[in-house]
Amino acid sequence: MDHFIFKKGELYCEDVPVRKIVEEASTPLYIYSSATLKRHFEAFDKAFASHPHLVCFAVKANNNLSILNLLARLGSGADIVSGGELFRALKAGIPAGKIVYSGVGKTLDEIRYALTSGILMFNVESMDELDAIKNTAAALKKQANISFRVNPDVDPKTHPYISTGLKKNKFGLACANAIEAYHKASHMDGLKVVGISCHIGSQITETSPFVETARKIRNLVDELGRDGIDLKFIDMGGGLGIKYNAEAPPKPEEYLSAILPELSSMPQTLIIEPGRAICGNAGILVTKLLYTKDTGEKRFYIVDAAMNDLARPSLYQAHHEIVPVEETAAASQPVDIVGPICETGDFFAKDRPMPPMEKGSLLAIKSAGAYGFSMSSNYNSRPRPAEVMVTGDSFRIIRHRETYENLIRGEDN
Ligand SMILES: *Cc1c(COP(=O)(O)O)cnc(C)c1O
Numbered sequence: 195m196d197h198f199i200f201k202k203g204e205l206y207c208e209d210v211p212v213r214k215i216v217e218e219a220s221t222p223l224y225i226y227s228s229a230t231l232k233r234h235f236e237a238f239d240k241a242f243a244s245h246p247h248l249v250c251f252a253v254k255a256n257n258n259l260s261i262l263n264l265l266a267r268l269g270s271g272a273d274i275v276s277g278g279e280l281f282r283a284l285k286a287g288i289p290a291g292k293i294v295y296s297g298v299g300k301t302l303d304e305i306r307y308a309l310t311s312g313i314l315m316f317n318v319e320s321m322d323e324l325d326a327i328k329n330t331a332a333a334l335k336k337q338a339n340i341s342f343r344v345n346p347d348v349d350p351k352t353h354p355y356i357s358t359g360l361k362k363n364k365f366g367l368a369c370a371n372a373i374e375a376y377h378k379a380s381h382m383d384g385l386k387v388v389g390i391s392c393h394i395g396s397q398i399t400e401t402s403p404f405v406e407t408a409r410k411i412r413n414l415v416d417e418l419g420r421d422g423i424d425l426k427f428i429d430m431g432g433g434l435g436i437k438y439n440a441e442a443p444p445k446p447e448e449y450l451s452a453i454l455p456e457l458s459s460m461p462q463t464l465i466i467e468p469g470r471a472i473c474g475n476a477g478i479l480v481t482k483l484l485y486t487k488d489t490g491e492k493r494f495y496i497v498d499a500a501m502n503d504l505a506r507p508s509l510y511q512a513h514h515e516i517v518p519v520e521e522t523a524a525a526s527q528p529v530d531i532v533g534p535i536c537e538t539g540d541f542f543a544k545d546r547p548m549p550p551m552e553k554g555s556l557l558a559i560k561s562a563g564a565y566g567f568s569m570s571s572n573y574n575s576r577p578r579p580a581e582v583m584v585t586g587d588s589f590r591i592i593r594h595r596e597t598y599e600n601l602i603r604g605e606d607n
Contacts, residue, residue, distance in 0.1 A: 197227040197584075198478060198560065203521040205558055209587035212480055212519050216556060219591055221482040222499035222579040224567050226592075228264055229585070230476035235268050237446040238468055245454065246463040248314075250294050252432045253279040255469025255564040256477070260583050260592035262286030265472070271314070273432065273467035277304035280311060290314070294429060294465065296343065296393065298323075298364055305330045315339040317391040317429065319366055324379060331384035340379065341389030341429060344372045346410040350395030350403045350433065353510050366392065372414060376423050387423060389462075390415060393431025396470060399443040401452035404430070408456035415460060428457060429465035436474040438561045439513040446471060470564040477563020479504050479579070480519065483555050484534070493529045495548065497557060500533025501540040502573040504559060504566050508539040516543055519556035524549040531557070535574045567593075575601055 197208050205212045207225050215225055238249050250271035253262065257279060262272070263286040271292030272283040283293055295308050296317040305327055308316065318324050318340050331338040345366035367375055372390075380387050394407055408430065415425055430453065435443035444452065446468070457464060481499035488494075506512035516531060526547035533540045542559055551557075570578050577596035582589050 195233075197230045197476075198558070200521050205517065205519045205521075207478070207584040207589075210584050210589050212478075212558060213556065215582055215584070215589055216480055216482075216519075219580045219582055220595065221480055221556065222497075222503050223480045224477055224562065224579055224581040225480060225589075226258075226261065226473070226477045226563055226581065226583050228583055231261065231264055231473060232268060234446070234472040234476065235265055235270060238450070238466065238472070239269065241447040241450040242454075242464065242466075245458060248292060248463060248465045250292065250429075250465055250467045251472055252467045252469030253283055254568055256473040256566070257282050257568050258581055258592055259286045260590075261473065262288060264583075271465075273469075277301075277307050280304070280308055280313070284311060294341075294391070294467070296391070296467075300326070302326060302330060306334065309334055309336050309338055313339075315341050315388055315427065317341050317343045317389075318379075319343050321367075321375060321378075324375070324382075324385070328382050328384045337384060337386050339386050339388045341387075341391045341425070341427060342367055342372055342375055342379070343391045343393070344369050344411070344414065346392055346394060346407045348394050348403045348406050348410070350398045351400065352395045352397045352433075352435070353512075369410060369414060373417060373421070376418055377421070380423050387425070389425050389427030389429055389465075390418075391427075391429035391431065391465070393467065394433055396433050397435040398433045399435040399441045401444050401449055404433075404449060404453050405456060408453040412456055412460065415462065425462055427465055428460060428462045429467065430457075432467035432469050432471070434468055434471040436470055436561060436564075438474075439515065443471075472564075474564035475561050477561075477566060479559040479562040479566060481557050481559065483551050483553055483557060485553060486529075486551070493527065495529050495531045495551070495557075497531060497533060497542070499542070499559070499579070500535040500574070500576060501537065502535060502571045502576050503533075503579050504542070504562055505569045505571075506565060507542050508537075509569075514542060514562060515560040516546060516548070517558050517560065518549060518551055519558055522549045522551075535576075572596075572601055577601060
């Protein structure tokens with residue numbers, strides 16, 4: 195069920211009119227539906243029920259504490275890529291024992307923080323990093339649980355910026371080198387080899403790349419088992435796509451029923467790290483139309499949100515559906531929807547059919563719940579937007595709009 199629907203001619207999030215939320219929280223504004231977040235998390239969790247498993251939400255997709263806390267209460271773990279994300283995940287109540295740590299450039303400080311917190315495992319991406327973890331663990335007299343992130347060289351058929359599992363990408367160890375790496379690591383003090391992990395990319399809209407990856411991982415795990423290296427965890431990463439426009443991605447159930455047959459005979463606990471598929475369609479970015487402008491050549495809608503609030507259209511030419519918050523039957527004509535930032539790249543849509551709209555009316559940029567606020571910046575010294583969580587017929591501000599004072603915090607004159 196879609197929780198962003200029109201009722202009596204205006205857009206609602208669950209049972210609250212978007213207009214009413216804007217009256218209190220102003221624009222630009224991120225609005226999330228808690229029912230959608232819950233439904234998406236449970237879709238993964240339930241589809242996995244037949245096998246020991248852990249769903250580790252990818253914190254980088256949306257790191258708001260309230261969202262992490264909601265997922266924590268549903269039993270989610272976390273996939274983190276920095277010390278800052280570890281701090282957030284722990285603050286939000288995600289147990290350290292459910293946190294896996296990915297990323298190619300973990301610093302010594304971050305490794306120390308993760309070790310003293312007692313995370314489930316480090317997904318190690320290079321032999322240099324392995325050394326750093328081993329030495330840090332020894333200095334702290336701790337044992338580090340590790341998995342290697344292997345790069346299965348599978349084409350995820352997605353945007354090049356978000357494909358990560360090809361040989362030419364910077365992530366993980368090549369399968370060919372993985373066996374040797376496991377043998378080395380299994381003899382090192384201070385380390386406990388517990389798993390294997392992978393992550394082939396993001397916004398993947400078919401099951402075949404995941405199935406191919408699962409097969410390659412299974413073969414590696416079998417080979418390691420024959421060598422006496424028994425793993426406890428198989429981490430299949432994230433990457434399941436969502437519908438932004440005309441895509442028809444598999445549902446979480448379909449994705450899992452495609453890969454589970456490849457892995458169901460394995461005794462390991464399966465981990466997945468979905469980000470976008472849990473929160474992407476659980477959020478919208480609401481913006482106000484400031485001005486319209488007709489150059490003869492083009493018609494522009496200039497809105498109060500910008501690329502600093504939602505970078506995906508500028509960064510990846512990503513398509514987001516954009517709808518007027520008040521429904522209208524008027525005929526549409528193509529417009530460019532642009533923000534106030536001094537960059538030609540500051541747009542949300544180009545030549546998009548939109549109805550005529552009055553200055554001051556509201557637009558909803560859909561599917562903005564993942565890689566939206568979490569990628570936002572203060573470029574052009576723009577305070578970042580507020581975030582609101584809707585639950586049924588009530589809503590609550592879960593991040594206050596930044597003030598000018600926030601913008602200069604930590605700076606000296
Ligand atoms: C980004 C990332 C994810 C989440 O990807 P989605 O496409 O949002 O599901 C999971 N695991 C790792 C290691 C990542 O870098």
